[in-house]
Amino acid sequence: GENVEQHPSTLSVQEGDSAVIKCTYSDSASNYFPWYKQELGKRPQLIIDIRSNVGEKKDQRIAVTLNKTAKHFSLHITETQPEDSAVYFCAASRRTGTASKLTFGTGTRLQVTL
Amino acid sequence: DAEITQSPRHKITETGRQVTLACHQTWNHNNMFWYRQDLGHGLRLIHYSYGVQDTNKGEVSDGYSVSRSNTEDLPLTLESAASSQTSVYFCASSVTGNTEAFFGQGTRLTVV
Numbered sequence: 001g002e003n004v005e006q007h008p009s010t011l012s013v014q015e016g017d018s019a020v021i022k023c024t025y026s027d028s029a030s031n032y033f034p035w036y037k038q039e040l041g042k043r044p045q046l047i048i049d050i051r052s053n054v055g056e057k058k059d060q061r062i063a064v065t066l067n068k069t070a071k072h073f074s075l076h077i078t079e080t081q082p083e084d085s086a087v088y089f090c091a092a093s094r095r096t097g098t099a100s101k102l103t104f105g106t107g108t109r110l111q112v113t114l
Numbered sequence: 115d116a117e118i119t120q121s122p123r124h125k126i127t128e129t130g131r132q133v134t135l136a137c138h139q140t141w142n143h144n145n146m147f148w149y150r151q152d153l154g155h156g157l158r159l160i161h162y163s164y165g166v167q168d169t170n171k172g173e174v175s176d177g178y179s180v181s182r183s184n185t186e187d188l189p190l191t192l193e194s195a196a197s198s199q200t201s202v203y204f205c206a207s208s209v210t211g212n213t214e215a216f217f218g219q220g221t222r223l224t225v226v
Binding site: 009034046051095098100102 | 144145147149154155156157158159162164172173204208210211212214215217218219220
């Protein structure tokens with residue numbers, strides 16, 4: 001089955017700096033890569049996703065890049081703010097008809113300091 | 115508004131007891147999933163369903179079971195609770211493959 005590795009496990013940055021979280025996946029047939037943000041005590045929520053036919057996607061201060069050859073994808077957050085502090089999870093899945101299941105990485109705890 | 119809800123939010127149970135966690139969604143999503151969240155392990159898939167009467171084992175299914183008798187509900191049963199099953203459990207649903215999964219609020223289960 002799919003295996004997703006995520007690094008680093010913790011990341012501390014100063015407000016205004018950039019943060020990068022990296023993930024690798026094992027199943028070359030995976031074609032959907034979402035990122036979820038989980039604030040303390042809350043449920044995970046999708047912040048951005050990318051499909052295998054695209055190399056990069058941006059949404060305001062966040063961007064995701066995908067390298068299918070190397071089987072890795074990354075989340076980039078620019079101009080970090082205190083409200084970006086949370087745990088971030090990457091995931092991967094491949095679709096078969098209407099079915100797919102997400103395999104998650106182990107998470108990165110991002111702390112944005114003032 | 116359509117939503118996905120879990121109950122109870124918190125539960126303490128004794129070793130060996132059977133426990134059922136409820137998950138209900140009103141989006142009419144075909145796909146439903148149960149994950150457990152533990153420090154250092156992220157979100158691990160327990161069981162999942164792609165439609166009524168369909169259930170599948172995930173990577174950590176031992177000691178758990180699910181049933182899907184309708185579109186809205188996927189209850190998770192711990193047949194004989196063990197201390198290793200102390201965790202936070204999340205239910206999720208998605209309309210179809212490779213689309214956003216929406217998570218419930220989570221259930222914190224403690225087995226003593």
